[in-house]
Amino acid sequence: MNSFSYTRADDVATALREVAADGAAKFIAGGTNLIDLMKENVERPSRLIDITRLTLGGIRPRSDGGLRLGALATNTDVAYHKEIERRYPLLSKAILAGASPQLRNMATVGGNLLQRTRCCYFYDTATPCNKRTPGVGCSAIAGFNRAHAILGTSAACIASHPSDMCVALAALEAVVRVTGSVGERVVPFAAFHRLPGDTPNIDTNLQADEIITGVDLPARGFAEHHAYLKIRDRASYAFALVSVAAALEMDGNTITEARLALGGVAHKPWRDPQTETMLHGQSATRENFKRVAEALLRDAKGFGRNRFKIELAKLAIVRALSQASFKEAHS
């Protein structure tokens, strides 16, 4: 790790002031991704501002019937919280599909939203990477790209977003609460992460002088009909090749609402709400699931080694929807 200075912030205003004073400063909370990247020399902050003592933890009910996850609530806090298990089991299962107990004990809600891609070229400072150094080129497009994106890619970057938790949050239509020098704002989950475009170095729409304070879950948790399916090379210690968060509202065998979010296939958790409406009013049949899967992947593009993901994603969608359509999900 490079040398850096360290300060501990006791309140949000101090944290924001500290980060604004130094363009190369970063916040540190759980550190499970940042320390990793610093050891690889991918991240070289001049200053770390420790935010772990801010009062941004906890999980609280909201007046609209939803829940607020504090930005510093750990993955363990969220995954095993009784109300999350009961009302938002999709979220609990997605979190437990990733990392390890030790990492989940450290990793926070806010940090999970800000974790960076596991693209091997992003991590390898000896190779060109537009996400690390804008303008130098992408090594993955013609390289080892088995884990890379097939949707929403650009000529500059085909990195995929690694989070499981964020895939569930996208399906649940969570809202990210941030605060900064110009005050508080809320960001719909779909607008939080970015596609790579010409600026793959910018992962999210969080501004440099802002901090995530929490994530709000709407009242509806799709507890009856949901599935989180994660397909990977090994049953543990592997990021998703494809993951699917499926959430359904059903009246008998008729789907009245469908949400589908995909992980491992794009620079952000992938949603296509327009296509999801194809399922509204339809019965829960394999044929209907296949139709929506085909439609969701219609614009998918492979890059050699990751071409198999297009078919894999379709099959995973059909399986996840089938699981979700049963009252007791088997994910």
Add this chain to the structure above:
Amino acid sequence: MKRIITLTVNGEPVEGAVEPNRTLLSFLREDLGLTGAKHGCGLGDCGACTVILDGKPVNSCLVLAVQADGREVLTIEGLADNGKLHPIQEAFIETGAIQCGFCSPGMILSAKALLDESPKPTETEIRTAISGNLCRCTGYQKIVEAILAAAGTAQGKEVS
């Protein structure tokens, strides 16, 4: 610039002066001479560096020493009581759950954190609790049996 940190390690107050880029693992091993926590992958994958921080197992290779200021750390060295091994340690020996021993400190601490929260865990809960600790020798079965034995629950079954 070095910073002074004070923390509790294995029940004893400890003070140290550390550069911000030192990890908790490095501080424990090199400054305190507590070499039970192992340096394995250094990336939070293998779990050999597991210690219990404020009651929760964590990868000490991914924790900055300065972040442990004011907190409580338990390492494998703190588990025995006046030279008498902890029941989990005894069970690991009895069951043959220790071979090369590199994963054992982390494995035992993950087991301790589990049994503190859930004294009579199921086999599934045990396998989840140690899922962040890699072992290249035992195939895990003996480790699961050891933790079941330490919990006083039924012996584990062979998995086919």
